[in-house]
Structures are given as C-alpha cells and as structure tokens.
Amino acid sequence: MGFYERYLLPRLLNLAMKSPDMRRLRQQLIPEAGGHILELGIGSGLNLPYYERGVSVIGVDPSLELQAYARDVAEANAVDVEFVADSAERLPFSDNSFDSAVITWTLCTIPDPDLAIAEVRRVLRPGGRLIFAEHGRAPDLSVRRWQNRLNPMWKKVGGGCNLNRQPDETLLSGGFNFTSLETGYLRGPRWATYTYRGIAELA
Numbered sequence: 281m282g283f284y285e286r287y288l289l290p291r292l293l294n295l296a297m298k299s300p301d302m303r304r305l306r307q308q309l310i311p312e313a314g315g316h317i318l319e320l321g322i323g324s325g326l327n328l329p330y331y332e333r334g335v336s337v338i339g340v341d342p343s344l345e346l347q348a349y350a351r352d353v354a355e356a357n358a359v360d361v362e363f364v365a366d367s368a369e370r371l372p373f374s375d376n377s378f379d380s381a382v383i384t385w386t387l388c389t390i391p392d393p394d395l396a397i398a399e400v401r402r403v404l405r406p407g408g409r410l411i412f413a414e415h416g417r418a419p420d421l422s423v424r425r426w427q428n429r430l431n432p433m434w435k436k437v438g439g440g441c442n443l444n445r446q447p448d449e450t451l452l453s454g455g456f457n458f459t460s461l462e463t464g465y466l467r468g469p470r471w472a473t474y475t476y477r478g479i480a481e482l483a
C-alpha cells in the first residue's frame with residue numbers, strides 16, 4: 281500500500297463522507313437497525329452516532345487506518361462495537377447470527393458486491409433487515425455517460441470506488457426485497473451523488 285492509500289485516502293474519505301446530505305440519510309436510516317448488527321465497510325464510523333442505545337455492532341472493514349477514526353467515534357458515543365479487519369466477501373460469522381445489517385456507501389467499493397450480499401444473506405437471521413444507502417448508476421443518460429467515462433480514473437483515486445454500479449440490482453439478485461427504496465441525487469456532482477437508500481428484507 282502506497283503513501284496515498286495509507287495516509288491521504290483515509291483522511292479524504294473521512295471528510296468526504298460527512299456531507300450534510302449524507303448525515304441526514306444516516307440520521308434517518310441508522311436508527312432502523314436493531315439488536316445485534318453487522319455493519320459492512322464501517323469505515324471511519326460515521327454511522328455510529330445514530331444507532332439506538334443498547335444495540336451491539338460488529339463493524340467489518342479491511343482498513344485499519346479508517347478503523348482508528350471509528351474507534352474514537354465509538355468511544356465518544358459510547359456504542360458497543362467490535363471491529364473486524366476482514367473482507368465482506370468472506371465473513372467469519374455463523375449463519376443466522378445477526379438481527380440487522382447496515383451498508384452505506386460501500387457496495388461501490390467492495391471488489392465482489394454479489395459475494396458480499398450472499399454473505400449478508402447467510403449471516404442475517406430470517407426476518408432480519410438490511411439498511412442501506414449507496415451511490416450508483418444514474419437514470420439520466422448524459423450523467424451515466426460521465427459516470428462510465430470517469431470510472432477508471434475515479435476508481436484509482438477513490439480506493440476502488442465505482443460510480444456506475446447498480447446496488448438495487450445487486451440486492452434483488454442477492455435474494456432481498458425492498459420494504460422501502462428511495463432514489464435521487466444528493467447535492468454535489470451528479471455523477472457521484474445518485475443515491476439508492478432504504479430497507480431490504482430477505483425474500
């Protein structure tokens with residue numbers, strides 16, 4: 281891992297993920313998670329302030345640099361979190377072991393999102409809920425063209441982030457149904473801000 285990935289990218293991500301629109305979505309969605317919670321790609325822990333009291337969270341993320349930020353947030357907000365420096369595509373947990381799962385702005389970056397969702401399906405108990413907010417492919421052709429053009433460069437500077445994935449299709453083909461799904465642009469460049477958010481349950 282080079283200087284950029286180790287030192288600069290974690291700082292940039294921690295700042296970039298704090299936009300007011302993202303904070304508003306975190307505030308809306310995260311309290312919907314309950315019980316024993318799996319958060320995939322917990323990053324710098326920006327969802328942690330919004331969990332309800334009394335939950336327990338397992339945060340999976342391969343980045344130890346981002347985990348350092350998340351530990352501070354967990355302590356400041358007195359959230360019960362265990363950090364697991366692993367990859368979403370091979371979760372070290374038994375079947376049906378979580379009540380809820382949370383994924384925010386992470387399916388864009390996980391190298392194999394289909395495998396990650398299959399793992400979430402495996403470890404979530406029957407009736408468990410997946411709370412999500414993800415950016416991805418825009419409906420407007422002109423925006424989509426820019427997403428496709430920019431993606432190779434963006435992936436390099438964004439730590440593997442893709443602009444043009446379709447998180448709704450990943451969830452549906454992974455065996456989830458939507459209890460709620462909202463889509464739309466957040467403030468910012470349209471190629472980076474078309475957002476899919478809501479709650480999904482196992483079909």
Ligand SMILES: C[S@@+](CC[C@H](N)C(=O)[O-])C[C@H]1O[C@@H](n2cnc3c(N)ncnc32)[C@H](O)[C@@H]1O
Nearest residue numbers: 297321322323341343367368384385386389390
């Ligand atoms: C854009 S950040 C989002 C962080 C956080 N979820 C948030 O909402 O602020 C993407 C996150 O995905 C994580 N990530 C990348 N590959 C991963 C993988 N294979 N499994 C789990 N997380 C991964 C990164 O380390 C990073 O924390």
